[in-house]
Amino acid sequence: MPKPIRDGAGPRHVAIIMDGNGRWAQRRGRPRLFGHHAGAKRVREIVEACPDIGVKYLTIFAFSTENWRRTQSEVAGLMSLFRRYITKEARALREENVRVRFIGDRVRLDDKLVTLMDELELMTADCTGVNLTIAINYGGRDEVARATKRLAEDVAAGKLDPASVNEETLPKYLDTCVLPDPDLVIRTSGEARISNFLLWQSAYAEYEFVDTLWPDFGAGEFGKLVGAYGTRDRRYGGVKA
Known part of the structure; x- marks a missing residue:
């Protein structure tokens, strides 16, 4: 179990690029989907570690x-x-007071999956514990493009004055409009790139790139990374007096 972080020292919002499922399976002589199933099981451990x-x-x-x-x-x-995970974990997430949201473009997803996503969001809407956001069919550039389109539609409809548009306007149209920006972004599997993930939101996030493949990434390592965040000097472009 990771050690508790003193109030205010750790990240409030952590985002994770869960990479390495396929390679984890292939190293064991198994099909890639075997790794994805193992990775899905790891999610619960990480969610359960968050409150502590x-x-x-x-x-x-x-x-x-x-x-x-x-x-x-x-x-x-x-x-x-994804359909199986939502069906299997819905009740447990509700009982553990986890609020679930989904981000991404749902147009290309099948109707059954979208229905399950909607139902889980509704089922956990009044939960007050960890806020778990799952990005499915999500891309940072796609999100910004969709947000910009909605913003332009509001300008065309006379609902928004173009002169009032600034860097605080666009976030209101993003999929993550009700969430704070991530403080820490973690990518597993040894790759050191952000892969089109939360491009706008992560402008001032701290990054950790770790070699561990996602199915092997446990609460202990997660806790160490969260703890290390508190040692970083975050100046947001300024300097200390």
Whole structure:
């Protein structure tokens, strides 16, 4: 169990790029979907660790807009896994007081999955514990493009004065409009790139790139990274007097 973080020292919002499921499976001579199933089980451990270390918001990158380029069988398997995960975990998430939200473009997702997503959001809407946000068919550039389109529509309709648009306006149109920006972004599996994840929101986030493959990433390592965040000097472009 990770050690508790003193109030105010740790990140309030942690976002995770859960990478390495496929490689984890292949190293064991198993199909890639075996790794995705193992990775899905790891999510619960990380969610359960959040309250003890002061993490109020957790956002996980489950499926990107670019992931449709994978093989048809892997994509179909992932969509089946998402449906199964929601169905299996819904009651436990509710009982553990976890509020669940989904971000991303739902247009391309199948109707059954979207219905399950809607139902889980509604079921946990009054939960006050950890805020778990799951990004499915999500891409940072796609999100900004969709937000900009909605903003432009409001300008065209006379609901928004173009002269009033500033850097505080666009976030109101993003999928994450009700969430604080992430303080810490973690990527597993040894890759050191952000892969189109929360581009606008992570402008001042701290990053941690770790070699651990996602199915091996446990609460202990998570707690160490959250604890290390408190040692960083965050100046937001300024300097200390």
